[in-house]
Amino acid sequence: MRHVYVHVPFCRRRCSYCDFSIAVRKRIPSEEYVDTVLKELDIVSRGPSGWVHPGATPRGPRTPALSAAAQDSDFWEPLESLYLGGGTPSLLPPDALATLLTGLFDAFSSTPAPDAAEVTLEANPEDVTPETAAAWRRAGINRVSLGAQSFDDRVLAWMHRPHDAARIGSAVRALRDAGFDNVSLDLIFALPSELARDWGHDLDQALGLVPSHLSLYGLTVEERTPLARWISRGAASGPSDERYADEYLFAHERVARHGYHFYEVSNAAREGRRSRHNSAYWSGRAYLGLGPAAHSYDGRRRCWNIAAWDAYRRAVAAGGPVVESEEVLTEEQRELERLYLSLRTDAGLPLAELSRPLPTSTDLWLQRGWVELRDQRLVCTAEGWLRLDTLVNALTEQPAIG
Numbered sequence: 001m002r003h004v005y006v007h008v009p010f011c012r013r014r015c016s017y018c019d020f021s022i023a024v025r026k027r028i029p030s031e032e033y034v035d036t037v038l039k040e041l042d043i044v045s046r047g048p049s050g051w052v053h054p055g056a057t058p059r060g061p062r063t064p065a066l067s068a069a070a071q072d073s074d075f076w077e078p079l080e081s082l083y084l085g086g087g088t089p090s091l092l093p094p095d096a097l098a099t100l101l102t103g104l105f106d107a108f109s110s111t112p113a114p115d116a117a118e119v120t121l122e123a124n125p126e127d128v129t130p131e132t133a134a135a136w137r138r139a140g141i142n143r144v145s146l147g148a149q150s151f152d153d154r155v156l157a158w159m160h161r162p163h164d165a166a167r168i169g170s171a172v173r174a175l176r177d178a179g180f181d182n183v184s185l186d187l188i189f190a191l192p193s194e195l196a197r198d199w200g201h202d203l204d205q206a207l208g209l210v211p212s213h214l215s216l217y218g219l220t221v222e223e224r225t226p227l228a229r230w231i232s233r234g235a236a237s238g239p240s241d242e243r244y245a246d247e248y249l250f251a252h253e254r255v256a257r258h259g260y261h262f263y264e265v266s267n268a269a270r271e272g273r274r275s276r277h278n279s280a281y282w283s284g285r286a287y288l289g290l291g292p293a294a295h296s297y298d299g300r301r302r303c304w305n306i307a308a309w310d311a312y313r314r315a316v317a318a319g320g321p322v323v324e325s326e327e328v329l330t331e332e333q334r335e336l337e338r339l340y341l342s343l344r345t346d347a348g349l350p351l352a353e354l355s356r357p358l359p360t361s362t363d364l365w366l367q368r369g370w371v372e373l374r375d376q377r378l379v380c381t382a383e384g385w386l387r388l389d390t391l392v393n394a395l396t397e398q399p400a401i402g
């Protein structure tokens with residue numbers, strides 16, 4: 001397991017569009033959270049978990065947080081990426097975050113050299129101060145993914161975000177001053193028309209801060225969110241495919257002019273600044289998830305932890321099991337995932353790996369500029385990414401060769 005995701009479930013309030021697995025808390029039980037996650041790591045590494053990598057070098061982690069049995073396990077490999085996501089990981093006090101990272105670095109690497117691995121913290125702008133930024137850097141974090149979402153204070157209030165637009169700029173400056181040269185900004189597009197959100201203005205504000213990476217997500221309406229309730233009682237308009245497509249294509253054109261390259265359907269980066277962690281997901285690599293609701297994958301089996309914080313905490317305290325459910329992917333499911341994952345990135349789908357003939361509609365896709373053939377790979381353009389489901393469906397409708 002060279003890629004580890006840690007889910008930190010705590011949030012101050014639920015954002016209007018969010019259906020993630022979170023725990024809204026005024027007071028964050030940070031010490032208990034860190035102890036629990038490190039204990040889960042101990043449980044998982046002792047197995048029998050199915051997560052022991054056959055090529056792993058036995059070395060024994062040197063962390064007092066883990067039991068002797070875990071330290072003797074051959075589970076450990078140096079990390080390539082560690083991603084603290086949520087929820088709101090930046091709500092953890094810096095001391096708690098440092099304890100968590102020390103436990104993880106000690107466990108996964110005999111030489112705790114955080115800069116050898118990409119270590120990302122998802123942060124909300126209101127949590128970034130010169131002090132927290134400096135403490136995060138000292139703790140070994142070298143990439144921050146900042147949930148900006150919009151630079152319009154009206155829109156941010158509608159989203160239930162606690163920050164205002166000015167706070168995004170001051171957060172980026174504080175991160176830079178603390179030594180972070182790898183900062184990503186998240187923005188949400190395709191908002192309801194009645195908000196009259198100026199997408200071009202928001203993109204320009206983001207680009208003006210010169211982030212190394214941008215994640216641009218179209219608003220989706222999830223059940224049991226405040227947004228879904230607003231729409232059902234007519235207080236907000238529903239999603240518009242047309243606005244989604246217009247704003248998506250606009251963003252492609254605008255960010256390209258500033259030197260960013262869309263390397264995945266929702267992600268654009270400057271040269272050398274692709275997310276290594278997310279790229280591991282998209283290339284089908286194995287990963288370990290820790291924390292409530294976290295998913296893990298070993299190339300064949302996917303499992304996910306108990307989602308609710310209290311139930312997860314109790315399960316870990318009792319010594320496990322922490323996994324709520326699992327699925328073992330069939331060959332067909334794995335092929336479908338490979339198709340999706342390869343077509344959603346700019347690496348595209350290697351034709352040599354295709355076990356089916358290309359559909360006759362491929363010529364039409366090429367003529368319309370939805371896909372391109374590059375180096376024996378089928379690669380989506382921005383127009384193709386808007387039609388990803390259609391393309392994958394057409395590809396899988398072909399009978400398998402042999």
Ligand code: SF4
Nearest residue numbers: 011014015018086087
């Ligand atoms: S901060 Fe993030 S995880 Fe928390 S409610 Fe808002 S969108 Fe969801």
